[in-house]
Amino acid sequence: MEGRPVNLCAMCAWEFDDNDKVTEVRTVYDRFSTLEHAATGVQVHCAHGFLINQFLSPFFNRRQDKWGGLSENRFRFLKQVITSIKKKVPDEFCITVKLNTHDFTPKPGITPELAVEYAGMLKDLGVDMIEVSCGSSTFSYMNMCRGDVPVKELVQSMPLWKKPVAWFMIHSLKGRYDLDEGYNTAAARSIRPVAGNIPIALVGGMRTLEKMSQAVRGGDAEFISMSRPFIREPFIVKKFRENKRDQVACVSCNRCLAAIPNGFPVRCYNKAFPKSF
Numbered sequence: 001m002e003g004r005p006v007n008l009c010a011m012c013a014w015e016f017d018d019n020d021k022v023t024e025v026r027t028v029y030d031r032f033s034t035l036e037h038a039a040t041g042v043q044v045h046c047a048h049g050f051l052i053n054q055f056l057s058p059f060f061n062r063r064q065d066k067w068g069g070l071s072e073n074r075f076r077f078l079k080q081v082i083t084s085i086k087k088k089v090p091d092e093f094c095i096t097v098k099l100n101t102h103d104f105t106p107k108p109g110i111t112p113e114l115a116v117e118y119a120g121m122l123k124d125l126g127v128d129m130i131e132v133s134c135g136s137s138t139f140s141y142m143n144m145c146r147g148d149v150p151v152k153e154l155v156q157s158m159p160l161w162k163k164p165v166a167w168f169m170i171h172s173l174k175g176r177y178d179l180d181e182g183y184n185t186a187a188a189r190s191i192r193p194v195a196g197n198i199p200i201a202l203v204g205g206m207r208t209l210e211k212m213s214q215a216v217r218g219g220d221a222e223f224i225s226m227s228r229p230f231i232r233e234p235f236i237v238k239k240f241r242e243n244k245r246d247q248v249a250c251v252s253c254n255r256c257l258a259a260i261p262n263g264f265p266v267r268c269y270n271k272a273f274p275k276s277f
């Protein structure tokens with residue numbers, strides 16, 4: 001692997017046919033340890049169906065060796081990633097984890113119960129924060145970004161021959177993922193007791209200051225994390241602080257998400273979605 005660019009997010013846990021390959025890939029994560037010179041922390045992405053999520057998920061990870069089967073085995077890859085980073089960075093280097101609390105795969109992957117188990121293991125590892133999320137990019141991407149399903153915009157990205165079937169399939173998702181403000185709050189609440197002193201960040205549909213304060217004051221989370229609201233209003237936190245606003249302007253239309261398969265730059269397209277860029 002030396003010298004080759006590696007897209008870790010594009011790999012699948014089942015591609016590794018032996019332990020050597022797993023170890024080989026883990027050494028790529030070892031290189032992240034050199035980040036200490038460029039950053040003060042790193043978030044290890046264990047959500048949204050990417051590689052580490054796949055190791056953790058009984059749906060994706062069907063291995064019967066030391067990397068699969070029991071939860072401890074499925075957790076082994078992540079454990080090694082974190083311990084190898086920890087060995088090479090100073091104590092104050094911040095290591096956070098984005099953890100799926102529900103994969104929403106056709107058969108059970110990470111479930112809320114399993115996420116609680118993993119949160120306990122992350123606490124034992126001494127990570128600095130757990131951000132709770134859900135959904136997998138291959139099977140349930142609308143769970144990650146609840147809101148409107150941008151049918152026309154998503155179909156636009158497809159080649160002509162795929163459009164009719166794509167329209168039918170994507171249209172059938174409409175109304176099934178409507179925004180439920182703070183849709184990962186229950187998940188944060190359930191891992192709170194096992195996470196102990198580890199701060200929790202809550203992401204997913206946080207739209208009003210009221211809900212944000214409730215989550216923090218109620219002890220469900222220490223941090224509020226946002227994505228789409230910042231795409232629309234990069235300075236929204238400043239506006240909150242100056243009491244100019246008490247909710248975000250993002251309406252969760254998900255056109256910024258549809259920009260990705262269309263190859264457009266990510267920005268707010270709520271007012272208009274271009275035909276080309």
Ligand SMILES: Cc1cc2nc3c(=O)[nH]c(=O)nc-3n(C[C@H](O)[C@H](O)[C@H](O)COP(=O)(O)O)c2cc1C
Nearest residue numbers: 144145203204205206225226227228229256257266
């Ligand atoms: C355009 C776009 C790109 C995203 N890219 C990523 C990503 O690279 N990594 C990630 O963990 N989540 C990504 N997400 C998901 C967000 O981090 C977040 O989990 C999700 O949008 C829900 O939060 P929100 O309601 O504050 O937008 C993306 C979301 C959008 C809309």
Ligand code: SF4
Nearest residue numbers: 250253254256268269
């Ligand atoms: S396009 Fe704009 S309004 Fe729509 S979800 Fe994205 S940021 Fe929010």
